[in-house]
Amino acid sequence: MVLSLKSKYLLKIYEVLYKSFGPQHWWPGDTPFEIMIGAILTQNTNWQNVSKAIDNVKKAGLLDPKKLLKHQRMIPKLIRPSGFYKLKSRRLIAFLKYFIDNYNGEASRMNKKRVTVMRNELLSLPGIGYETADSILLYANLRPVFVIDAYTRRIFSRHRMFEYNQPYDEIRHIFESNLPRSVKLYNEYHALIVKLGKEYCKKNEPLCNTCPFPTILLKS
DNA sequence: GTCCTGCTCG
DNA sequence: CGAGCTGGAC
Structure with a gap:
């Protein structure tokens, strides 16, 4: 065409x-952080299963970057319904460390960066490819991607x-x-x-x- | 069996 | 490229 x-x-x-x-x-999620972890958990998985996983995290009172990282040993069990739970646990923990170390676990701080910088940072993380990175940028950080x-x-x-x-x-x-x-x-x-x-x-x-x-x- | 809001590694 | 991801729900 x-x-x-x-x-x-x-x-x-x-x-x-x-x-x-x-x-x-879209995107169902009360906070940018919830949207971010949803973006990782929903890789090759239907949203219904992801929703259950996030509910587990909520019920455990761990829907917070620092709390979740502190109790990282619980992550595999909590996110199990989203499938590939060991793999996704590793990816989630890597993201949590990045998010806390660089932005104190605050989406607003992350959002001060240029979109191309944020995108490259996300893409450098293990298990975050184009679609996951762009989903985070658009739906959590409200960037036009x-x-x-x-x-x-x-x-x-x-x-x-x-x-x-x-x-x-x-x-x-x-x-x-x-x-x-x-x-x-x-x-x-x-x-x-x-x-x-x-x-x-x-x-x-x-x-x-x-x-x-x-x-x-x-x-x- | 098929699909699911992918990604990585050989 | 293609298989595999400790997958789960329908």
Whole structure:
């Protein structure tokens, strides 16, 4: 597709999805810290299981960076429902140390840094890749970073907007350079993409007949 | 069996 | 690249 058309259609697609699905109220989480650990725990895991894990942390009274790190031995048991619990425990502890050592466990301090600096710091941590880093930046730190995930790749590659295996940052750039730079918009758009991916643009047997995605882009 | 708001390491 | 992550829920 011609580049100049993308800015026109990407916003149009958003509007159609929003009208179809309404606001998604992302990210569920009362504090930036809760959102951050949710971003790590939700890797290759459905949110329902992550929610249980976070509830366990809450019930234990450890939804606080320093308290959680102090009781790090309890982490594997607490987060077990989110799956890959040993691996994710290591990742969570590494993040906690980073977050406390550099920012005293305060999102507001972290947020004083430039977004590119924060992003590179997060990406340097073990177990935090592009999607997790950008989810934290957008949903916890409220920075205008468009999150790309498997749903985004599947939906838009099926509509020939880009190739499924195109590099992450290239795809992110397509969205960020063709949409208004708005945290609210990026937040809602990604959430709508996830909903569309789960309910219509499924991996197997997608429901194309009733899909609300604008068909004008199909097989151009 | 399949999917899930990935990432790492060989 | 592809397998594996002490995975869990449907």
